[in-house]
Amino acid sequence: MSSIADHERPASLHDALEALERASNTPAKQRSVKVSGVVDVICRHAFAVGLHQDALRTVVHIASVKTELDQTSVTTLIKNLYPAHQVPSDVVVTIVGALGQGKGKPSPGSQSSFVKWLITVHDIIDDLNILSRLYGVLFGLLDSISIRTPLCHLLSLITLRKHVKPFRIEQILELTRGLGNEPALQGLLRVYKDYYPDIILGSTSASRNSFPPAPDAEWRSRILAIQERAAAEEAPRFEQQNGFKVARTGRKRVQASAIPDVHTFHANEASVTLEGIDNVEDFIEKLERIEAPGQMVSFLTDPLLQKYVELNNSPIIAQRIQLWLSMCLEDQYNAIKEGAADTRYLSDILDGLLKHAQYTKTLLPIVQTFLKEYLLVWDGLQNVDSVLNLLSYLPIHPFADARVTFLQPLERCILTHGLKACERLLRFYTSLFRQWSNQASPQPSHSSSSLTHPDQRALYDLATHVSTLASSLLLSLPLNFSSTTSIMSITLTFYEQLSTVSKPHHIPIILPPISLIYLLTLASSTTTFARVAGIIANYRHAFSAHPAPIQNYYPEDMTSSFNTALRDLYHLLWMSKALTAEPPKSVGLYCAPELSDSLHAYLTQLDREYNVRTAFNVSNNPLLASISLAAWVAIENEEIEKEGYDPDAITRHAGPVSQRKLEMLRAAGGVNVDWDAYRVRVLKWMGERGLAGPKEFMFAASNQLKAKFGEEV
Structure with a gap:
């Protein structure tokens, strides 16, 4: 070279x-x-x-x-x-x-x-x-x-306990005597003393330089960015902990952490400690002989100690944890009332409690007691994410009790802090409903009503409360307001969960208010429209999968309300009968007949082929018009190539496409495309671009359409 x-x-x-x-x-x-x-x-x-x-x-x-x-x-x-x-x-x-x-x-x-x-x-x-x-x-x-x-x-x-040998202790002590109080050496000696306090006597002086220095923040952030970029090639994440090895967070330099690292004190050569465990086989083999560490509260953040506590059902261990948490949380509550709270310390405790809740999917009773009182003095800002995430693990119980005890105080704290706080609240309710759904007990298969069991009733009442809250927020905000879009998205996320979670005799079908469905349907967002259509399709599948007759499980006014919404959206998208009320089967999205007639007259004056009834179909809907045009161009080009037409000589259609114009195009020597086939292609085009809701809705609403085009789409 x-x-x-x-x-x-x-x-x-x-x-x-x-x-x-x-x-x-x-x-x-x-x-x-x-x-x-x-x-x-x-x-x-x-x-x-x-x-x-x-x-x-x-x-x-x-x-x-x-x-x-x-x-x-x-x-x-x-x-x-x-x-x-x-x-x-x-x-x-x-x-x-x-x-x-x-x-x-x-x-x-x-x-x-x-x-x-x-x-x-x-x-x-x-x-x-x-x-x-x-x-x-x-x-x-x-x-x-x-x-x-x-x-x-x-x-x-x-350093682990297995590394702390008598000859090494002697060598460190000899170095210390010869070198004096060298900070780094004193720090290592303190680690050794943590494992064998009875062997290493006397005090070890400590200074800032005794502890390992904090990694360079810029270097660490850079290496994290590099390794996240390479995550597709290398599966393990940078900070991933070994679940069968005691976690070490490093020595604290300024303030002690609220939750200490795992340490087993008064150990000897014959002791079996968690610090000596390296892998899952070692943990299983020695489980019954492991000595409990000095401070059991470390289980809040240490994965290995969490496993040990879960598998070792000891009343003494449970009592030690309960005693420490009750004293700690009571001290924090009293400090908050007196205006002397250590916010960093409380943050550590709440974060640790949250990690435990995420691991066990349950909330300790002492934590529920603390949160009940804490919400009465909370400012709604400090540790807001930790508090909301902890509350999302509340056990399922009658909604009225939960509302008085937890939810009303929570809303009083949250709703005074602007729209971002409202978004957090809606996300919290979405998480809470998911947890309650997982905890709900199944009903007997012979039960007649889907809402008689307390757990099913709690789910229904919670969903109803969220619907009321979401409706109030959306109706109080201007439609072009930036936060409205975010609140709509969170609301739709809630109903996407609600529409897919139902199970016969276990999780009931719970519908959103029809007025809220219509409000979201008419929002100025293609994504929102597609998501609403997908939600209605999910409910249609849920009713189809439910044991018959449906009237034995749900009240008639509920099924009638859903059928009305289904028919109105079908008229809007497919039948060119938008805003047409045909009581009691359809209500025309609650558009007053006088308003519908006025809009119809105005639109026909602009173009005699344009009217309010066709203004929302796949060709003319302002949210879908550009998509339908792109789909039509693709269809037309495919037909030209398939039939061998001259692209420069054939008559083309500029859109918007309608059934009558397709017939005229065919008569004028253009491509021959079926009206239904064109509309299904538009639905497919949308689905390929992440907007599958309208396609799913149409196939759920029309068995005839699904039978005709189902395999194609």
Whole structure:
């Protein structure tokens, strides 16, 4: 390969790595390449997209031995080692092998930079146990003055109970006596003392420098962005925790966390502790012999301790958790009432309680008691997401009781903080309904009514309340207001869930108010219209799948109301009878006859072929007109090609398409397209672009149409 001249830069990462490898073996005066330019290419690539594993190996192998490269270049390379995926364990072995004294070892500055890099990436190594297996090697390097401080910090992060051996305790104590209060060494000694407080006597002084430094925020954010970008190629996420290994969040530097890390105190050599568990097999084998850690409240955030608590049904453990939480939450409540609350501390507690609720899908009774009182003094702003998410795990019980105890106080706090708070409230109710649906008990199959059981009644009352709230919000906001679209979308999400969750004798079919359906149908949004049509289709399928006769399970006015909405939307989209009232079967979207007649007269004056009854069909609907035109052009071109017509000579139709105009087009020598086939193609066109609701609605509403075009679409 030809050499790269001084004025040239490598064209690719591969070329730059090859140039770097040659430069590392060539004295500076004999090089034909400018090393700074090569290093710049590598670092720019690493910063932009990260280094793949082979490139990472190459750079580490070059920087981990003594070479002809200058120290500035080596330091720059190490500082820009951004891995695109997880760090291979052999790279870690190479770096650990480069530490210490030796003729071919890199400089002390490079070694220190490598150890700091290991601190930063220790949780994204592909083999999380590699540093644990190299613990003895790393510990043996503590006498190296140049790397002792970062090495102590690294050991503090990876130390487990199995690593704390008597000879290591003796060696650390001997180093401490010889070096005095060296901060990093004192920090490592504190970790050892946490495991064996009865063996390591006396106090260990602590300062800010005793603890591992916080990872560089910019570096961490950059590596997270790089690895998220490469997530399609590499499945494991950056911060993923091992569910069968105690989680470590690192040493706290300023304020102690409300929820401590897992630690088993007063352990001895024969003890079996959670900190010593590395994998699922180890956990299962030792489950019955594991000693409970010192503070059981750590189970709120530690996945392994959560599993231990769930599988170890001990009254003592349950009582310890209950006692700690009751005292803690009572202290927080009293502090809030007195205006002396520690908001950060309470946030930690609520976040921990939420993680536990998400894991178990239940809310502890003590948490329910706390929330009941907390809502009375809450400002509706602090920890709003945690509070709403916790409340979404409330157990199902009569809605009237839930409303008085939780929901009314919640709404009083939330609704005074603007429309964004209203959006949060609607999302909360969507989550609460989903949780209650999962908790609802099935009814006996011989039950006559779908709403007699308390659980089914609770679901119905909750959905009715949400419908009232959503209707009030939408009617009080102007249709062109920006927040109206967001509230509409959240409301539709609720009804999409409601329309698909029903199960005979278990989850009842619960309809939205017909007035709300019509309000959403006439919104100025194609997406909203399509979603409404999809929701009506879902309800149609739900009724079809329900045991017959439907009148035995639901009141007649409910089924009649749904049939009215179904017929009105069918008239609007397909039958060219929009806004036409035919009581009692259809109400014309509640459009007054006088208004409908006035609109009809106005439109016919503009164009005698245009009228209010056809203004909402697939060709003329202002929300669908551009889609229908695009679909027609595609149909016309396909027919021209299929029949072998001359594209330049054939008569084309400019739209909008109607049944009469299709007949005229055929008579004038244009393409021959059936009216129904054209409209079904428009529905298919919409479905291919994420708007499947109208197609699903039409096939649900018309068995004849489904029989004729179902296989095609």
